[in-house]
Amino acid sequence: MKAQSAASLHWERHDEAVPRGTGFVRRAYGLRCVGLAMGCFLVQTVLWSQHATAVTRLFVLAYCFAWPHVGFLLARHRALPGKAERRNIYVDNFIGGMIVVAMKYSWLPSTLILLMFMMNNVAAGGGRLLARGALVCMMGCTAGIVCFGVAFDWGGLSASTIASAPMLIVYPLSLGLVTHRTSLKLAARSRELKRLNERDTLTGLLNRATLIARLNARLQTRVDESRVSVLFIDMDGFKAINDSLGHQCGDALLAEVAARLAATIDDTEDIGRYGGDEFVIVSVRAALSDVTALADALIEAVSHPVSLNGTNVQPRMSVGISTSPDHGKDAQTLLTRADSAMYVAKRDGCNQPVMFGCAITSAQAHIAVG
Known part of the structure; x- marks a missing residue:
């Protein structure tokens, strides 16, 4: 399990390298555009009835129709779009506080505006973002007082209006x-x-289907000067270890080898368990010398002894390498040729890497070890 956790940690780091929250930013952008457009009509109506200055009205217009696009661009190009979008929400809270002051605290419109922003906070970050947003909103009210002054226009307040406040505010936030x-x-x-x-449930690596899908994706996005390489790995003598020490020890060895392989590659590379004691690594290293150096590093990392129920076992493995575009342009061809090269590595003494070449054919490789 320890080895499996180590392999899983590689994938957690790999996933974290990809910007997260892009979908959240897109959804927030659409909702912000619609919500602020509707809110603008409400606020402008209140400001018109209160004979607000042209500057105040222009401020609200600029916020409602320019800010959604500016905020979207700012968040989308950040390394962490989700975090940047939460900062955009704080901007909404701050401006919302200013608008409440600009409307002279008109009771019902102010309540609706603040409720809209606070519901957005709850949906995006729960109670913590709600509390922080409320604090930022109060800061916005302070800034609004500085910009627009202090004036009150509560509008008509009846007993039924006051009694509706808990239902209007508390219930939506609780929900x-x-x-x-x-x-x-x-x-x-x-x-x-x-x-x-x-x-894969045993090793925590990608399973076969997912690995092939990622290899296909790499090949589809490959540009002319780039390279996609496949390293096909097969453990030497695994059957003898599995038969003599038992399947539980064999599984423990596979998990340990998987963890060592995952710890050796970098975050730009994919690794999966292809089946049994076979593993496949997809690399985008540009130079062939770097790809073969990776194969040597993998063999070295795996070669250290492993203790299995008191028995020290030294893992060994053969590695076959194929690369695109030199040896093929589709996933199946690359996998087949890397597999062929791996069999040649076994034929020539095991525990070594072999690059696929025109002299190697799939039939010759299998006959050689057959």
Whole structure:
């Protein structure tokens, strides 16, 4: 299990290298455009009835129709788009506080505006973002007082209006908090199901289907000057170890080897368990010398002894290498030729890498070790 955790840690780091929150930014952009456009009509109506200055109206117009696009561009190009979008939400809270002051605290419009922003906070970050947003909103109110002065226009307040306040404010926020917590649980469950669907249960590496899909994706996005290489790995003498020490020790050895392989490659490379004691690595290293150096490093990393129920075993493995575009342009061809090169490595003494060449054919390689 320790080895499996080490292999899984590689994939956590790999996933973290990819910007997260891009979908969140896109969804927030659409909702912000619609919400602020609708809110603008409400606020402008209130400001017109209060004979607000042209500067105040232009400020609201600029915020409602320019800020959504500016905020989207700022968040989308950040290394962490989700974090940047939460900063955009704080901007909404701050401006919302200023607008409440500009409307002279008109009761119902102010309540609706603040509720809209606070619901957004709840949906994006639950109670913590709600509390922080409320604080930022109060800061916005202070800035609004500086910019627009202090004036009150409560509008008509009746007993029924006051009695409606808890239902209007508390219930939507409470419902939003419950919905947010439920969505977090569903998202966590979805991520776990996705991980189980894509990973090998023993090693924590990519399974065969997912690995082939990623190899195809790499090949489709390959540009003319780039290279995609396949390293096909097969453990030497694994059957004898598995038969003599038992399947439990064999599984422990596979998990340990997987962890060592995953720790040796970098975050730009994919590794998966192809089946049995076979592993495949997809590399985008540009120079062939770097690819063969990676194969040598993998063999060295795996070669250290492993203790299995008191018995020291020294893992060995053969590595076959194929590369695109030199040896093929589709996943199946590259895998077949890397597999052929691996069999030649076994024929010529094992525990070494072999690059596929025109002299190697699949039939010759299998006959050589047959």
